[in-house]
Amino acid sequence: MKDEPMLLPEDFVVNPSRPIYEQFVEQITARIVRGLLPTGLRLPSVRDFAAGRRVNPTTAARTYQELERMGLIVTYRGQGTFVTNEEAMILEARKVMAKEAVQQFKEMAISLGLSVQEMIELAEQEE
Amino acid sequence: MGTHAVISPLIELGEEAAVRCHEVSFKMKKKMILDQVSFEIPKGSITGLLGPNGAGKSSLLRMIAGLSSQDSGTVQVFGQPAGEKMLGKLSLLPDRGSLPGWLTAEQWLSFAAGIYPDWNEQSAKQLIERLKINLDTSISAMSRGEEARLQLLTCLSRTAPLIILDEPFTGVDLISREQIASTVVAEMGDGERTFLIATHDIREMEMLFDRLVLIGDGQIKSVEDVEQLRQHGKSVESCYREVFA
Numbered sequence: 017m018k019d020e021p022m023l024l025p026e027d028f029v030v031n032p033s034r035p036i037y038e039q040f041v042e043q044i045t046a047r048i049v050r051g052l053l054p055t056g057l058r059l060p061s062v063r064d065f066a067a068g069r070r071v072n073p074t075t076a077a078r079t080y081q082e083l084e085r086m087g088l089i090v091t092y093r094g095q096g097t098f099v100t101n102e103e104a105m106i107l108e109a110r111k112v113m114a115k116e117a118v119q120q121f122k123e124m125a126i127s128l129g130l131s132v133q134e135m136i137e138l139a140e141q142e143e
Numbered sequence: 144m145g146t147h148a149v150i151s152p153l154i155e156l157g158e159e160a161a162v163r164c165h166e167v168s169f170k171m172k173k174k175m176i177l178d179q180v181s182f183e184i185p186k187g188s189i190t191g192l193l194g195p196n197g198a199g200k201s202s203l204l205r206m207i208a209g210l211s212s213q214d215s216g217t218v219q220v221f222g223q224p225a226g227e228k229m230l231g232k233l234s235l236l237p238d239r240g241s242l243p244g245w246l247t248a249e250q251w252l253s254f255a256a257g258i259y260p261d262w263n264e265q266s267a268k269q270l271i272e273r274l275k276i277n278l279d280t281s282i283s284a285m286s287r288g289e290e291a292r293l294q295l296l297t298c299l300s301r302t303a304p305l306i307i308l309d310e311p312f313t314g315v316d317l318i319s320r321e322q323i324a325s326t327v328v329a330e331m332g333d334g335e336r337t338f339l340i341a342t343h344d345i346r347e348m349e350m351l352f353d354r355l356v357l358i359g360d361g362q363i364k365s366v367e368d369v370e371q372l373r374q375h376g377k378s379v380e381s382c383y384r385e386v387f388a
Binding site: 032071072 | 189321324325326329331333334349350351352353369370374378380381
């Protein structure tokens with residue numbers, strides 16, 4: 017267990033003003049997409065996850081439910097919960113994350129009154 | 144038929160609140176300690192009872208625990224009036240309580256095992272490991288953190304479905320606080336237990352609470368669903384500030 021990768025980054029600090037499960041889902045999704053949590057990896061039980069992070073058990077359960085709904089983790093009765101073996105699901109999650117990031121980037125550009133292209137050019141300008 | 148007989152009382156219990164206070168008032172030497180206090184705690188929740196010093200938290204907890212009685216109003220635990228009869232249903236960690244210093248942890252635990260009919264030796268053994276209790280240490284030689292961990296162990300080694308912790312973190316070091324918080328989560332037992340925790344240590348506990356009861360000057364200021372707060376961009380701490388600042 018000790019040698020297995022951690023579900024969340026060790027230095028991850030929760031924002032107490034946002035739903036905790038959302039933040040856990042984002043972090044774990046990113047780690048699955050990056051391969052830090054490999055396919056087939058067994059996840060801790062909801063109870064161990066909650067106790068380890070010192071969060072309400074409902075938060076841990078909701079995190080797993082949401083990841084399951086996204087198809088990134090799978091629970092087999094009596095065996096436990098695992099990172100999915102289906103690459104397609106992971107690729108899909110990667111695409112969703114990329115889209116969201118680009119969307120945020122676009123919104124930022126608009127708020128600065130720039131086009132996406134202008135924003136990149138501005139950022140890359142030599143001093 | 145047989146199944147029904149077993150299941151139906153459980154379903155009824157499931158619908159009951161673990162704690163229900165209705166218009167509870169209490170005076171001490173003409174001073175209003177609790178004033179028309181009403182709130183409910185659902186079974187299986189970890190509720191934080193928050194409020195400044197002198198808000199009436201300890202008085203309220205003692206009443207729920209059946210150690211004192213209100214002047215008016217009703218206090219119910221699992222649908223029954225709070226009092227001596229309900230002592231077996233709840234486990235209280237009192238504020239500034241202390242354990243007999245002349246005993247070692249081991250002697251104390253064997254004493255506790257004898258006085259509590261719902262003592263679970265198996266749980267006690269697991270908790271000794273989880274909370275890193277040194278059985279040979281005499282209680283008088285323990286740090287505040289160690290004693291707090293031993294008190295929590297005593298509380299949780301019983302099978303009582305309602306756990307009331309009154310300021311479990313006072314004077315407790317960081318690592319002990321973390322161990323205590325983590326143990327509370329692990330001991331929830333799939334929602335079979337309900338925790339009511341009075342604390343000033345909001346930062347350590349805010350991730351644990353799913354419900355808040357905010358009390359000030361003997362009155363309920365607010366009852367909050369923590370998930371709802373966060374959906375609205377608020378934290379337990381900011382909510383506390385809004386109510387009491």
